[in-house]
Amino acid sequence: MLKYLPLLLLTLLLSACSDEPAAVSNEENPLVTIQIPKYLNKKLNITTGNAPTVKGVALGRMLFYDTQLSADNTVSCASCHKQENAFNEPRATSIGIRGQVVPRASMSLTNKVWESRYMWDGRHTNLEALVNDPITNPIEMGSDWASVISKLKADARYAGKFKAAFGANAEVTQENVSKALAQFIYTLQSTTSKYDRYLNGEEQLSPAEKRGFLLFTTHPDPNRGVRGGNCSDCHTIGHLGGDNFEFLGFKNNGSVPSFTGNFDKGLEQFTRNPADRAKFKVPSLRNVALTAPYFHNGSAATLEAVLDHYNSEDLFNRPLVDTTITHGINIPGGTSLGLTRQEKADIIEFLKTLTDTSFITNKAHSNPF
Ligand code: HEC
Ligand code: HEC
Secondary structure (H helix, E strand, O other), rough: OOOHHHHHHHHHHHHHHHOOOOOOOOOOOEOOOOOOOOOOOOOOOOOOOOOOOOHHHHHHHHHOOOOOOOOOOOOHHHHHEEEEHEOOOOOOOOOOOHEOOOOOOOOOOOHHHHHOOEEEOOOEEOHHHOHHHHHHHOOOOOHHHHHHHHHHHHHHHHHHHHHHOOOOOOOEEEEEEHHHHHHHOOOOOOOOOOHHHHOOOOOOOOOOHHHHHHHHHHOEHHHEEOOOOOOOOOOOOOOOOOOOOOOOEEEOOOOOOOOOOOOOOHHHHHHHHEEEEEEEEEOOOOHHHHHOEEEEOOOEEHHHHHHHHHHHHHHHHHOOOOOHHOOOOOOOOOOOOOOHHHHHHHHHHHHHOOHHHHHOHHHHHHHOO
């Protein structure tokens, strides 16, 4: 044992001298614990070395609501990710600085720790790296790191906050701003909806919600008289999106009517594989009643419009639409999903059970300024 001692000391010495700010958690700055319900993945997608701490999250929360992250001090992350909309926004497509129109709809920031790929086209796997996109994108926040850093350094409200979060040697840097923002997002958990209480056996669903849940989770088989809405083939139980770490969760649900003119290529934009054309992230449906309009381009205005989309006669003819959709029929030989008006309404009743009022009113996530 003793012969390893010099090596051990050397390692300790090297880690103490390293420029890399270690995840700082101590008595004054404890780690934040994330409660994991039994029906959700035990594995959380938190970047090594950036486990959320109380002070890191508090700093991230300030940065999230700070318009100084944009070039002209008019736009913050929260401009497009509003708490009352489960950190999404009620617009078809986002508006960045100087009123510029962003080509895509914003996304909810609910439960990102249970996902592994981000953005409609999946181009990010790491929230710390992702935050560079909105900050430097000329039509979103249009800023650059040098000016973000100098504004934050000059702002007395941030004095000492970076050191408190990341250690005595920490400065205001791109790395630390990104880490703090990611830590805040790691803590945005929505696990207290009626649906959660149902999964925990604490509350029953109403008859309509229960019928909707059954349809949502059933793959139809008209030859055996089994009716289904076919939703959970893509929107998996629990977090209700496609991403459960095993199945990457990018699908073409027919949201692009034709591949002519100006259309969004989705996942293909990132993989360069034409087979991925118009595949988009299967978003989690948690809090979906609060996040209209829907789809990457905001083309479905309401939940009724979404259900009409999945039920439409035209959907099966759309280019490269997923076979899960074209194999989902309720009438033998049918050319559409074929849900009744009542069944569509029941599915919507179920989707409303995903609203988590305590998440959108949680003061720990609100504007600290
Ligand atoms: C101008 C509006 C706007 C602003 C400002 C903005 N976002 Fe977004 N956000 C979007 C849009 C639009 C998307 C989808 C982008 C895409 O798919 O290319 C998105 C996607 C995301 C995602 C991916 C979510 C997922 O489920 O994959 C995260 C995380 C995110 N934004 C965090 C942030 C943070 C942090 C900030 C502030 C630094 C920020 N956003 C500022 C509009 C905005
Ligand atoms: C083939 C996989 C697939 C199936 C089956 C499917 N979805 Fe989707 N769903 C998606 C994809 C992909 C998106 C995102 C599409 C886009 O952004 O253009 C989406 C988006 C949505 C949205 C909008 C969410 C948002 O934040 O914009 C809702 C609501 C929705 N689906 C509900 C359902 C319901 C209800 C069913 C069953 C009737 C269903 N989906 C079946 C893949 C699927």
